[in-house]
Structure formats: C-alpha cells, structure tokens
Amino acid sequence: MTMRYVGLFSGLFLLIVGVGLFMGSPFTVRLMVEAFAFALIAMGLNIQWGFGGLFNFGILGMLMLGGFGVTFISYPVNEAFWVSNGPAMLGLTLLAAVAGAAMIILAHNVQRVGITGKWRGMVIVLAWFVAYILFRSQMDPAASYIISQSGWVGGLGLPVLLGWAFGGLLAAGIGFFVGKVSLGLRTDYLAIATIGIAEILRAVIKNVEWLTRGTLTVSPIPWPVPNPQTFQSWGYDPASSFIYARLGFLLVVVGVVVVALFLIHRAYNGPWGRMMRAIRDNHVAAGSMGKDVTRRQLELFVFGSALMGIGGAILVSFVGIYDPSSYQPIHHTFVIWVMLIVGGAGNNFGALLGGLLIYIVWMLSEPLAQALFQTLSNFSSDMGWGAIPDISSRSVQMRVFVLGLVITVALRFAPKGLLPEFVRRHD
Amino acid sequence: MNELVFFFNQVVIGGVVLGSIYALGAVGITLIFGILRFAHFAHGDMMTLGGFITFILAAIVAGFGIAFPLPTGFVVLPLAMGIAAVLALGIDKGFYAPLRARGAKPVTLLIASIGVTMMIQGLIRLFFGSSTRSFFDGEPKKLIRIDLPFEGVTRPISFTEPQLLLVVLTAIAVIALHYFLTRSRLGKGMRAMADNADLARVSGINTRLVVRVTWVIAGALACMAGAMLALDVSLKPDLAFNILLPIFAAAIVGGLGHAYGAIAGGFLLGFAETLAVFNWAVLLRPFRAALPDWFEIPGSLALVQSEYKLTVAFIILVVVLLVRPTGIFKGAST
Structure with a gap:
C-alpha cells in the first residue's frame, strides 16, 4: 500500500x-x-x-x-457608498428582514394558540408572503439607489x-x-x-x-x-x-x-x-x-x-x-x-x-x-480535404x-x- | 379586454408551451427513475443531442430542395426520434449496464450519468462549436394570429406554428403513453417493475426488455422535447442543460417514478414561472377609475423580477422536497 x-x-x-x-x-x-x-x-x-x-x-x-x-x-x-444614504437604507432593509423573519417564526408557532392543521399551513404561507413583500418594499429602492449613487x-x-x-x-x-x-x-x-x-x-x-x-x-x-x-x-x-x-x-x-x-x-x-x-x-x-x-x-x-x-x-x-x-x-x-x-x-x-x-x-x-x-488539420489539408475550422x-x-x-x-x-x-x- | 388578451398570450400560452417541454423531459426522467432507480442527469444533454440530430436531418432534407407545408425540422422528427432511441440504448449498454451488472449503487450510476453528460456536451461542442443556430434560416417561422370577435379588442391572440405543433405533439405523446402503460402487456410490465422489480422478475416479466423499452421511450421523448424546444427558440449546445433542473423539479414535484405526476408537475412549473414573472400592474390599469386615489399603481407588480424566472422552479423544487419529498400527489415513494 x-x-x-x-x-x-x-x-x-x-x-x-x-x-x-x-x-x-x-x-x-x-x-x-x-x-x-x-x-x-x-x-x-x-x-x-x-x-x-x-x-x-x-x-x-x-x-x-x-x-x-x-x-x-x-x-x-x-467612499461614495459610505457617505451616501446607502448604509441607512440597507439598515432599514435589514430591519424589514428581521421583522419578516420574526413574523415567519411566530407563524410557525401558531399551534400554541390553538391554530392547527390546514389553518396553520395557511398562516405560514401568508406570513412568508407578507414578509417577502415587506422585504422587497425596502430592498428594491435601496438597491436602485445604491446602483445609481455609488455603483x-x-x-x-x-x-x-x-x-x-x-x-x-x-x-x-x-x-x-x-x-x-x-x-x-x-x-x-x-x-x-x-x-x-x-x-x-x-x-x-x-x-x-x-x-x-x-x-x-x-x-x-x-x-x-x-x-x-x-x-x-x-x-x-x-x-x-x-x-x-x-x-x-x-x-x-x-x-x-x-x-x-x-x-x-x-x-x-x-x-x-x-x-x-x-x-x-x-x-x-x-x-x-x-x-x-x-x-x-x-x-x-x-x-x-x-x-x-x-x-x-x-x-x-x-x-x-x-x-x-x-x-x-x-x-x-x-x-x-x-x-x-x-x-x-x-x-x-x-x-x-x-x-x-x-x-x-x-x-x-x-x-x-x-x-x-x-496535426489532423495539416494532414487533411495535405490530402486536399481542407483544414479543420x-x-x-x-x-x-x-x-x-x-x-x-x-x-x-x-x-x-x-x-x-x-x-x-x-x-x-x-x- | 386587451389586457386580458395580453395576459392570455403571456401566461396561458407561455405556460402551456413551457409546461409541455418540461412534461416531455420529466416523463423520461421519471420513467428511468422508476425502472432503474437513479436520477439520470444526462437527460438534458440527450435532449440537446436530439435537437442536433433533428437539425442535421432537416439540413440534409433541405439540401435536397424538398419543401413541406410544415417546418422541415418537424417533418424529420420521427426519424430523429428513432436515431435518438438507438443512441439512448447504446449509452445504456456502454456506460450504465456494466455498472448495473456489477451491482453498483444508484449513486454510482448517478455519477456515471454526470460523466455521460460531460461527454455528450463535449462532443456536441466539438462538432458544432458553441454558436446559436436556428431551424428557420431557410424558411419563415409562421405566426398564427386569432382576432377575437369582441368589441374593443384590438390585440390578437398570437402564437407561433412550432408552439402549436409542440402542444399538439405533447398531447399525442401523453395519450399514447397512457394507453401504452395501461393497455399493453409491456406497459403493464413496466409499471409492475417500477413498483417492485424483484416481484416483477419472479412473475415472469422480461426485465431486460422492460429496461430497453424504457430507454427507447425516454430517448425518443427527450429527442422530441429537445427538437421542439429548439424549434420554438433556437438551437444552442447548452440548450437543455439549462432546463435540466426545472425538469428534475417537475419530476420531483409530481413524485419521482410517476409518469402522470411528471406531466402535471411540468405544467405546474411552467405556469408557476410565467405567473411569477407576469406584471400584474397591467391587469390593474383598466380599473384605474374604480380604485381609490391614494392607491398608485406601481410600474412593475411582478412577483419576482424576470432575471429570477428559472429560480422560481428551484424554489418550488426545494420547498416540495422539504415539505413533501414524495411529490404533491399521494403515492408511495420509490
């Protein structure tokens, strides 16, 4: 070995x-x-x-x-990014993300207040959807602002x-x-x-x-x-x-x-x-x-x-x-x-x-x-078949x-x- | 009403076309998984290969100067499917059968299929380069417009001829497959083997034949999907590799091993993608007067940006895998 x-x-x-x-x-x-x-x-x-x-x-x-x-x-x-409003807007986005995450975690625990089965599933889907909308509402303006202001x-x-x-x-x-x-x-x-x-x-x-x-x-x-x-x-x-x-x-x-x-x-x-x-x-x-x-x-x-x-x-x-x-x-x-x-x-x-x-x-x-x-190409052009492109x-x-x-x-x-x-x- | 027609053109037609492609690919993947128990990653490249075979045949036919009322690529499709089926059998014989004979685990076969993917991709690019080709260099791509007999509708429902052919062909293939699986002796044997291979063998089903038939069907369907995709958009070496994952997603969403589930999964994903990137603001605009003044209709109201269109399929895939790994339809996982 x-x-x-x-x-x-x-x-x-x-x-x-x-x-x-x-x-x-x-x-x-x-x-x-x-x-x-x-x-x-x-x-x-x-x-x-x-x-x-x-x-x-x-x-x-x-x-x-x-x-x-x-x-x-x-x-x-x-430097252009750090002096602009970019960091503040990203901070807001982060807050939105945290809020959304909290909402999702809460929604996953709704069985504790008696909401179970199909209803729990619907609450979870709804929470994900709302969190996504919330996040996008902060993220999209922040992204376009940063791109336009500082690249x-x-x-x-x-x-x-x-x-x-x-x-x-x-x-x-x-x-x-x-x-x-x-x-x-x-x-x-x-x-x-x-x-x-x-x-x-x-x-x-x-x-x-x-x-x-x-x-x-x-x-x-x-x-x-x-x-x-x-x-x-x-x-x-x-x-x-x-x-x-x-x-x-x-x-x-x-x-x-x-x-x-x-x-x-x-x-x-x-x-x-x-x-x-x-x-x-x-x-x-x-x-x-x-x-x-x-x-x-x-x-x-x-x-x-x-x-x-x-x-x-x-x-x-x-x-x-x-x-x-x-x-x-x-x-x-x-x-x-x-x-x-x-x-x-x-x-x-x-x-x-x-x-x-x-x-x-x-x-x-x-x-x-x-x-x-x-080599093949040379061979084929020698034979008159044309080169490989x-x-x-x-x-x-x-x-x-x-x-x-x-x-x-x-x-x-x-x-x-x-x-x-x-x-x-x-x- | 114009907006509704726009919605129909974008979402319904787009979803049906995309769904048909996904369904054709996913059926092959799911059949191979059901019979041979491994995820066949080379399926996307078998589709691309099918597209290129069709392209060559179409070029040869066009070279003879024969013209058809239908696109040439469509006319030569049966022959191309035959060639693709033979190639699929050859690939199985050369690369997968020896591993199966050794009793290798499904994972080994999966890795081997990656190797096959790389070989097919390398060969296609070796011979055809990486440029984009079109089936419609020599003939026009017909556009079908249907004007609606309603008042105030100016926008016609429009789709291309290859799209129509694709949907019709998918319907035929699905019905034929249904009758094959439920009525013919061999089809029943396939379902039995997918259920329990050992039991199928002891009850006298020729499992070798079943495996061969599986490859023939999968290869032919892959060729059909690849050629129709190439007719619909354009022929590129990485044509199908890019949609391999959505196809897997469709097969998994429908439950791996279930042919009908794969078809449903394909259409589900097709519609999910087109719905997710559709700009809903278009549908709100006619109701501008009815909405309160403070409500401003944003320029874009799509659920995701169009760059993330393919990502929708992956997110559905991951969610389905986590929540219901057996697929959305009830049934035993194989």
Whole structure:
C-alpha cells in the first residue's frame, strides 16, 4: 500500500516536472496554484462524501460564496457608498428582514394558540408572503439607489488572508442552513436539492448588482503576497516577476493545504472520524448506539463547505477578478466530483492526488487536443480535404469530453479510486 | 379586454408551451427513475443531442430542395426520434449496464450519468462549436394570429406554428403513453417493475426488455422535447442543460417514478414561472377609475423580477422536497 502512495505521488511529481519543461515555468506555477486550490476543494468534498456519504452537488454555490467573501473583505473601500444614504437604507432593509423573519417564526408557532392543521399551513404561507413583500418594499429602492449613487457597496479594504477566512466562514454559515434544510433527504434527492440551492445562490449573486456588481465583475482583487506588478516596480523583468509572484502565492496556498490536510487527517483517524464512518456505513446502527446522526452530518457538511469556501476564495483572489457569470456547474461542481472519485473517496491523500492530477489533465487536454487537431488539420489539408475550422475554440471543449471519459472509465474499472480508502481491520 | 388578451398570450400560452417541454423531459426522467432507480442527469444533454440530430436531418432534407407545408425540422422528427432511441440504448449498454451488472449503487450510476453528460456536451461542442443556430434560416417561422370577435379588442391572440405543433405533439405523446402503460402487456410490465422489480422478475416479466423499452421511450421523448424546444427558440449546445433542473423539479414535484405526476408537475412549473414573472400592474390599469386615489399603481407588480424566472422552479423544487419529498400527489415513494 505504501508503495502505491509513493509511486503515485512521485509519478505526479514527474508529470509536473514534465509539464514545467514543456509548457514553461510561469504556466506551470499558475497551474500548480490553481491545482492546489482545487485539491483543497476536493478535500472539502471528501469530508462530505468520503467521510459522511453526503451527496453535495452544490459545490459551485460554496465557491461563489467564498469568492464573494474575499472580494467583500479585501477590495478597497468605496467612499461614495459610505457617505451616501446607502448604509441607512440597507439598515432599514435589514430591519424589514428581521421583522419578516420574526413574523415567519411566530407563524410557525401558531399551534400554541390553538391554530392547527390546514389553518396553520395557511398562516405560514401568508406570513412568508407578507414578509417577502415587506422585504422587497425596502430592498428594491435601496438597491436602485445604491446602483445609481455609488455603483455598488465596495469592499472593506482588509487583509486578503482575512478575506479567505471570511469566505470559508460565509460558505460554512450558508452550508449550515443548506444542510439544516436538506440533510434529511435521501441521496439522489439530496443531490437535486443541493444543486437547486446552488442555482438559486448563483442567480442571486449574479443579480444583486448593488452587492457584487453582478455581471459587471470586480477587479483587481488584491493578493496576499506581492503581485507581479509590485515585483516589476522593484525592477524585475516581466517574465521573472510573474514566476516569483506566483511562487509566493503558491507557497501560501500549499501552506493552507498542508495545514488543512494535517487537521483533517488527524480528525479522520481520531474517534470523531471513526464515528463519522460508522454513521456513513450504517446510520441506523450508529443512531441506536446513541450518536446524533443528523447533527454529526450537519457538522460534516459545514466543515466541508468551509474548505470549499476557502478554496473558492483562493481561486478568485489568484485570478484577481470576481465574475459571478463565469461559474458553471461543469467547471465548478462536476470536475470536483471527478477529482474525488478518481483520487479515491474517503482517503484524504486520494482527494489531494485526485485534485492535483485531474486539474492538470483538465488544463492539459486543451493544448494536447489543439496539437492533435492541428496535426489532423495539416494532414487533411495535405490530402486536399481542407483544414479543420476553429481549432482553438473546439479544442477547449475537448477537456469536457476527456473528463467525462475519465470518470466513466474510473467508475467502471477502478470504482474505489487510485488511492482507495484504507480500512484497518482488527481481527 | 386587451389586457386580458395580453395576459392570455403571456401566461396561458407561455405556460402551456413551457409546461409541455418540461412534461416531455420529466416523463423520461421519471420513467428511468422508476425502472432503474437513479436520477439520470444526462437527460438534458440527450435532449440537446436530439435537437442536433433533428437539425442535421432537416439540413440534409433541405439540401435536397424538398419543401413541406410544415417546418422541415418537424417533418424529420420521427426519424430523429428513432436515431435518438438507438443512441439512448447504446449509452445504456456502454456506460450504465456494466455498472448495473456489477451491482453498483444508484449513486454510482448517478455519477456515471454526470460523466455521460460531460461527454455528450463535449462532443456536441466539438462538432458544432458553441454558436446559436436556428431551424428557420431557410424558411419563415409562421405566426398564427386569432382576432377575437369582441368589441374593443384590438390585440390578437398570437402564437407561433412550432408552439402549436409542440402542444399538439405533447398531447399525442401523453395519450399514447397512457394507453401504452395501461393497455399493453409491456406497459403493464413496466409499471409492475417500477413498483417492485424483484416481484416483477419472479412473475415472469422480461426485465431486460422492460429496461430497453424504457430507454427507447425516454430517448425518443427527450429527442422530441429537445427538437421542439429548439424549434420554438433556437438551437444552442447548452440548450437543455439549462432546463435540466426545472425538469428534475417537475419530476420531483409530481413524485419521482410517476409518469402522470411528471406531466402535471411540468405544467405546474411552467405556469408557476410565467405567473411569477407576469406584471400584474397591467391587469390593474383598466380599473384605474374604480380604485381609490391614494392607491398608485406601481410600474412593475411582478412577483419576482424576470432575471429570477428559472429560480422560481428551484424554489418550488426545494420547498416540495422539504415539505413533501414524495411529490404533491399521494403515492408511495420509490
């Protein structure tokens, strides 16, 4: 088993070195930063699916929340907003929201004054409706006022690392509610519920222009380490400034991943992890032994969401632009599933390996496909059949196909992944 | 009265058209779930694939210079549905059947269907690029207007020819499916297998055949839905992937595994979406004189902004999942 770990990780290392030789250092360092961020997200999914068997198809929503978190915390302050009436109007909106929430909570408790059954249901629906109208009556003018006066709310201008933490916290907080409402569902229902919630989140984040600038996108989002422009102002030439700046970023990200891996692995091997696996394998038995199944599953969901949020925040601050419309289910949910399934669900090192490997495959299938099509195109034009049109836009699509193939092949021939979960037996 | 006609055009026609598309897709999803017990995420892309097959066939037919009184894409639809059914069988044979034979859990099949989604999507974009196409480049899209014989009505009821065909075709498909499920031996076998697969097997039902028939029906219906959607709006590679979730929502609202529930759920969601984004202020304006003076009719009185149209389906989905996971109709969850 150890040989397998050593072999696979050294193979991965050789692959990275090979990529570095062929594609150049700036590309490779960028690739590695993003690959480690995706590995962190895959580890988050491993907590949910590998430890607890919780099916989460809403990873995209968590990444968007993380990205929003770092944008909000670290983007410079927008003075025009803070001197306008905007904060006061947002305060009123918050009051309306609190009033609405109080109304809904009261309506859910009307059975105490003797209103039950059908009537209680009607009161609840009515309360939701009134609360919604109340909220919209404050929210809509505030939103259009902020957009017309100051564009959007702006950031807080705080350190980026704080933004990453806030992104994780935000994702964990929303993950708590998502888990609270949906964890009672069976696996495929849970998948559809989480994907539905993620789509709702995506629609909201894309359209609340006053808070996120929506489709107008936010940039540049600062880096936690000196960025290439800073290096250039210190007198480095552009090429090496990119390498040094990205190397600095890579160090920070690898640090985060190592800390997370250490903590998760300790938790996995400890009593807590054993309890989680017991719940995953037979939640009825675990429940009868006195474990609070729903609560433990909620814990897993929240922890996993936090890691996904941090990963999403890292990706956004590395790219330097927050574009809510760039999030796609394939690129931000399904790819991560491929990573975990190929790497090995239930194994933290498997999640790390899968995350790094699949991201490299994902990014490399584009240039490889381009080379392949170019060769084919040259061949066909030599034969007098004409060249293949739009090679560059077509080869981008190859990676979606390649990943689909990878996951179906993996499910058929290695369903436990490259590094299967290690089951210790005490006979 | 003009306002009522506007309401009819916007809500009733829009809801029926959207509902038909949702219903056609949701029936396929719900049949697959009932027989094979997994949520088939590749269904949206099977719809898109069907749209593209129809497009190619229509282009070939148009290339021969043959013209029909109906849209060409509609005329070649039966052939396209046949091809799509064969492809659906092939997909099952290649990707799902080996997993089933191994006794894999439904979740594994679900993840495999994600892989199939990605492969179909990648292939479609590989061959057709990501541009938008229209079936009506070579022929006009006919608009049907019905003038109402009432006084003071100037606005006609209007809809397009593909919309009419879509609704008629959906009705035919639903009735045919009803007779198939209730009258034919195979259809009864399908219902039996959806109820209890083991019991169906021991009572001599050929379950392999039932599975194959399920894929044929699901593939053909998906192709029909995709082609009609493409005829109604336009053909894009992500055409159906965007409405995959509303379709799932429709299937769940109707109760996964129940064919009639899926149809009802589809129409319910279609109407819910159009009603939610309809601007109710339009209907209030004729009563301006009757309303008190202090009441000012706002410019927009829609329940949600139109950007959130698709979100309505998801919210209904989540609420139904939480309040009644078995769907709005009584019946055992499978």
